[in-house]
Amino acid sequence: MSFGSGQPLAYPISVTIGALAVCLAWAPFGDLDQVAGLATVGLGIVGYSGYRMAVAVGVFAFWPSGSARSVGVSRIRQQHRLLSRSWLEISGSGRPRWLPVYFDSALLTLTETRGEVTDRTVHVAGHRLYPAGRIRTTEPPGRLIDNPSRPDPEAPALATTATRLRRRLLLDAQSTVAAPFAALMWIYVDDGDFTTFLAATSVAAATALWLSAIRGSDPS
Structure with missing residues (x-):
């Protein structure tokens, strides 16, 4: 199976990798609790993406078993x-x-x-x-x-x-509007500073973008 830019699964896989990269990029700047939070988000992204891709390529059934x-x-x-x-x-x-x-x-x-x-x-x-x-x-x-x-x-x-990467990212980015509010909640819980706010906002935005992509967003 080819996963070139025109392949339907190429976009959700690329966005998944991007979301994980954002989590990994902030890990060196966090304390133990923050790194644990990033790891939890990353594991959730990997687990859910793996399940979605497994269903998509036919590892898991989505229809009652039987002949074609x-x-x-x-x-x-x-x-x-x-x-x-x-x-x-x-x-x-x-x-x-x-x-x-x-x-x-x-x-x-x-x-x-x-x-x-x-x-x-x-x-x-x-x-x-x-x-x-x-x-x-x-x-x-x-x-x-x-x-x-x-x-x-x-x-x-x-x-x-419709298949241009920039267009798809811009359309899916609509779901990131709540990212700053999620970051403020994290700062309240973690008693963080402005750097924590930036990290939490970018991670929440990347996660929202990933969720739209992995659920099968339609750019048409």
């Missing part, structure tokens, strides 16, 4: 507060189900079609998509936007823009 099945698949984009994600609406296997997936430029041209689902993988029109969370039997919350019934002729240009 042909199902109806359509893509919807979810807008809920500051969250934007891509979901596959899956029909033809009993009641409809919804599966979050990591953003792939192929989603922009996806119309309602047939796909093949196993308990560990999803293939639509011969293209593999990567699960970004647990499958749901209820509709995701928030505003749901269906893909057009016909391919959008502007999709290739949009795909080029």
